[in-house]
Amino acid sequence: MFDWIFNVIEGFGLPGLFGLILLENVFPPIPSELVIPLAGFLSAQGSMALIPAFLAATAGATVGALFWYYAGKQVGRERLRGFAARLGRWIGFTPDDLDAVERWFDRHGGKVILFGRMIPGIRTFVPIPAGLAGMPLPRFLGLTVAGSAAWTALLLCAGYLLDAQYERVAVFVDPVSKGVIALIVLTYLWQVLRPRGRKAQARDRT
DSSP states (O other), rough: HHHHHHHHHHHHHHHHHHHHHHHHHHHHOOOOOHHHHHHHHHHHHSSSSSHHHHHHHHHHHHHHHHHHIIIIIOOOOOOOHHHHHHHHHTTOOOHHHHHHHHHHHHHHHHHHHHTTTTTTHHHHHTHHHHTTTTTTHHHHHHHHHHHHHHHHHHHHHHHHGGGGGHHHHHHHHHHHHHEEEEEHHHHHHHHSSSOOHOOOOOOOHH
């Protein structure tokens, strides 16, 4: 996992970094906590400019967030719930998850968009209630860019400052990241294959 991400960023440069972060924000298979520090490490090595790397990662996160913002705004609550009910097992996002993130947004408003950008897993879906609530696009973009930029700067600086130590960190990070991915895959398979009650089956048919 570590070597693959390293090769993507090193081989494709800024477009590769942008693409990985965009993908993580649409469907989170790759943790930005691993991707962005790698970009910082490459910047310290002189293989990638630091400021363009910061801009590419922030842009990838923002564009990915816009996907879910417009999903909430254009598709609507009921259709999203129906989509999540039918395909939630495959995308890892159920109607209950939608209800939970909406309640959180109702209580905390824009803070959810700002600080949610810094929480793994949560950041992927926090744009949905903003779209559902009709939050103005400029405000959504401002909060999203601010949160994404802060998180990107933190991780990028961490990788940059580690510099030569990052290769040592990789010895520990790679097995851990593989374990995390394996856990995600097992959880995903459990959601897909587990027996479902009559109530859930009836809801899926509605």
